Amino acid sequence: MELSDRDLALVSAIGDGLPLVERPYLAIGEAVGMSEVEVIARIQAMKEAGIIRRFGIIVRHHELGFRANAMSVWDIPDDKVSEIGRRLGDSPEVTLCYRRPRRLPDWPYNLFCMVHGRDRPGVEQAITDLIQRHGLDGHGHAVLFSTRRFKQTGARYGRRKAAE
Template sequence: MELSDREHALIAALCDGLPLDSRPYRALGERVGMGEAEVLACLEAMARDGIIRRLGVIVRHHELGYRANAMVVWDIPDAEVGAVGRLLGNAPEVTLCYRRPRRPPDWTYNLFTMVHGRDRESVAAAIEALADREGLAHHPRQVLFSLRRFKQCGARYGRRREAAE
């Protein structure tokens, strides 16, 4: 799917967030030389085509009291990883579920899930329960808790010139 330069400019402008203004789409359009109706049509098309996955309030877990954030990585046989990925992707505890490549010998895990919770103990227990419930306890896994957040912001897909702050 090829996006036009105008769409790229709109995406770059949207990376900063929708203005908190009565007419936010008009304000966004003013930054990229688009009218309000064109911005709305463009965003609708991107949502319909699955380019925008979700439009709305983007919360910060840590500030909402979810202090424990675990990246749980699993080593699942390649033939099973699709089925297991769909299972974990639908599990209520899991907020992200991605298949990524192995990089042996440094890294042998191919399925990545995120689990958030109030504290480390409850997250560890939830992961244990998840593995048992889904019949995955026999697969090698590791839990990587976050110790420190150095940076968290939205992705900037715009070209550097447009994304410059």
């Protein structure tokens, strides 16, 4: 599915979320020059095309008591990383799982998993379980707990706003 300029305007308009009004799609449509019907149809089409992976209420883990999160990273041989990544990505403890490039010598890891939990011991236990279950013992590994959140908002794909 190719995104038109109108789609991109819509993507930008919903970047901050739907307004909390009785007819939010109508309000979004007024902002981008689409009818309510068209807004709904375009969002539906982007969902079906997999461009929108999820459409719904997006919660903030931290405020809901999931105060610990760690980025757990591994150095997995390139010919095995996709298979291991798929298995880790299917694990209930894992909320995101990506392959990214190594940047030697600073950064030797190519597989990234996010693990959220109510507290640090819970997250540590979950990572220990993942390592055992998936036989990851022999691979280079690091766990980067987050100690401070400076910013968390929705992604903005719209036109660039000037940075202050």
